[in-house]
Amino acid sequence: MSGGRLFRALLWGALAVALVFLALPLVAIFVEGGPGELLASLGEPGALDALRLSLQATTVALVVIVAVGTPAAWLLATRSFRGRAIAITLVELPLVVPPAVAGIGLLATLGPAGLLGGAIAATGLELVFETAGVVVALTFVASPFYIRQALAAFGALDPALIEASRTLGASEARTFARIAVPNALPGLVAGGALAWGRALGEFGATLVFAGSLSGVTQTAPLAIYERFSDDFTGALALSAVLVAVSAAILLGVKLASGARVLGDARA
Amino acid sequence: MGVVALLLAGCGEDNPGDGGGKPRLTVAAATSLTDAFEEYGTRFDAATARFSFAGSDELAAQIRRGVKPDVYAAADTTLPRQLFEAGLVKKPVTFARNRLVIAVAAGSGGISSIEDLGNRGVKLALGAASVPVGEYAREVIAHLPDAEGEAILANVRSNEPNVAGVLGKLTLGAADAGFLYITDVSAVRDEVRTIELPKDLQPSVDYGAAVVVGAEQPQAAREFIDGLLDGRGFDALQQAGFEPPRK
Numbered sequence: 001m002s003g004g005r006l007f008r009a010l011l012w013g014a015l016a017v018a019l020v021f022l023a024l025p026l027v028a029i030f031v032e033g034g035p036g037e038l039l040a041s042l043g044e045p046g047a048l049d050a051l052r053l054s055l056q057a058t059t060v061a062l063v064v065i066v067a068v069g070t071p072a073a074w075l076l077a078t079r080s081f082r083g084r085a086i087a088i089t090l091v092e093l094p095l096v097v098p099p100a101v102a103g104i105g106l107l108a109t110l111g112p113a114g115l116l117g118g119a120i121a122a123t124g125l126e127l128v129f130e131t132a133g134v135v136v137a138l139t140f141v142a143s144p145f146y147i148r149q150a151l152a153a154f155g156a157l158d159p160a161l162i163e164a165s166r167t168l169g170a171s172e173a174r175t176f177a178r179i180a181v182p183n184a185l186p187g188l189v190a191g192g193a194l195a196w197g198r199a200l201g202e203f204g205a206t207l208v209f210a211g212s213l214s215g216v217t218q219t220a221p222l223a224i225y226e227r228f229s230d231d232f233t234g235a236l237a238l239s240a241v242l243v244a245v246s247a248a249i250l251l252g253v254k255l256a257s258g259a260r261v262l263g264d265a266r267a
Numbered sequence: 268m269g270v271v272a273l274l275l276a277g278c279g280e281d282n283p284g285d286g287g288g289k290p291r292l293t294v295a296a297a298t299s300l301t302d303a304f305e306e307y308g309t310r311f312d313a314a315t316a317r318f319s320f321a322g323s324d325e326l327a328a329q330i331r332r333g334v335k336p337d338v339y340a341a342a343d344t345t346l347p348r349q350l351f352e353a354g355l356v357k358k359p360v361t362f363a364r365n366r367l368v369i370a371v372a373a374g375s376g377g378i379s380s381i382e383d384l385g386n387r388g389v390k391l392a393l394g395a396a397s398v399p400v401g402e403y404a405r406e407v408i409a410h411l412p413d414a415e416g417e418a419i420l421a422n423v424r425s426n427e428p429n430v431a432g433v434l435g436k437l438t439l440g441a442a443d444a445g446f447l448y449i450t451d452v453s454a455v456r457d458e459v460r461t462i463e464l465p466k467d468l469q470p471s472v473d474y475g476a477a478v479v480v481g482a483e484q485p486q487a488a489r490e491f492i493d494g495l496l497d498g499r500g501f502d503a504l505q506q507a508g509f510e511p512p513r514k
Binding site for chain 1: 296322324325327328331374390392395397398423424425426427428432434436439440441442
């Protein structure tokens with residue numbers, strides 16, 4: 001009896017510690033600045049440029065990730081083939097590679113002196129110091145978040161559902177588009193939100209691979225870093241926006257998938 | 268990243284005499300001092316020195332936010348003076364001199380003078396305006412005729428947070444050229460060549476250091492700075508290519 005109570009108290013204590021530890025630094029961003037000051041320093045042109053660039057680059061990256069990641073995850077979820085485990089490990093690798101290392105790797109591959117540098121230059125495409133390079137960096141670090149989630153979502157589909165579609169004569173493409181994707185949608189959306197959030201916060205790979213130039217490659221996290229040393233209020237203001245946007249993404253997805261689950265339950 | 272390193276470094280400092288070991292000295296220093304200070308650290312007897320290397324401006328901002336290393340060493344004298352005037356560090360001393368040079372990536376031809384930096388298609392990586400290496404570079408550019416200076420600034424493709432960022436862009440061939448200190452390029456002679464600035468454009472690159480007010484190890488911090496002026500720190504600086512401070 002008292003043992004059970006002690007354990008319950010421990011559980012609540014652990015949750016309280018975790019919540020305070022995780023939430024306090026984010027709350028402090030808003031407390032330090034004061035809303036008036038924060039808003040004023042957002043009016044500075046560089047800050048808005050950085051936010052706009054962040055939104056554009058993350059959106060393009062997310063489109064690429066979803067377009068390539070969804071079929072790739074479907075393949076990984078529905079086939080067993082030699083090297084599948086290796087393929088999954090490779091897909092997950094960017095999760096654990098330090099972002100600065102990712103940036104160096106991208107430079108060593110796609111940079112002017114990199115493995116594919118010549119081929120890229122031949123197409124006339126420029127990545128380093130260009131917004132396109134930011135998109136590449138974001139895509140590299142954020143895609144595992146989506147592919148992992150999509151893989152899990154497809155894997156959790158009822159095999160009978162897929163089988164039924166097949167036996168009714170639907171092609172795999174049709175089954176994928178009409179049955180698998182709609183049914184796995186909550187998982188896919190959650191994965192997309194996670195990937196977007198990760199891309200929005202990306203710093204190291206972008207700085208190393210694409211550089212930092214206002215309006216071209218300086219995303220919000222890079223602008224925050226640059227302001228840290230001489231404009232702390234400006235850094236706080238941009239941080240506050242990023243925190244608010246990220247929280248909104250997370251909450252939106254929770255609400256959307258929650259509504260869907262309820263809807264399914266009622267159906 | 269420097270922030271985290273310094274905050275973590277500040278964490279376990281309650282054991283100065285732990286097991287009869289040496290006190291632990293935390294030194295926040297400009298990135299360009301990395302080689303010289305790491306060498307000095309191995310020869311410094313009074314304490315075990317631990318370093319947090321980052322842009323001088325970033326380290327100063329940390330100190331303004333209440334982070335307390337024992338020693339602050341910057342690639343200019345302005346930032347230590349500002350911290351001194353704010354009552355955050357003791358009186359700073361100038362301990363070394365450096366030289367700004369044009370650094371050119373080995374694979375980038377066609378650059379042989381400062382004017383060439385304004386040529387069409389040249390990609391430049393500079394330090395950001397708030398970090399000393401970027402400030403000196405902009406000072407040099409501001410002394411050029413207007414059209415020349417504008418052409419050079421228009422070629423800036425990235426504003427890096429410290430010398431390591433500029434150097435990395437050059438050694439990996441991403442940028443063609445940038446401004447660095449002569450001491451930054453001594454270790455990468457194969458990948459980066461240097462062009463000296465004309466004498467009348469050379470800025471005075473003086474390094475200042477100070478004991479931080481509220482330092483845990485003020486005594487060892489003072490000894491560390493004294494050694495930079497005369498002793499093992501001075502030797503390590505000379506070895507790394509720094510010049511003694513102006514008398």
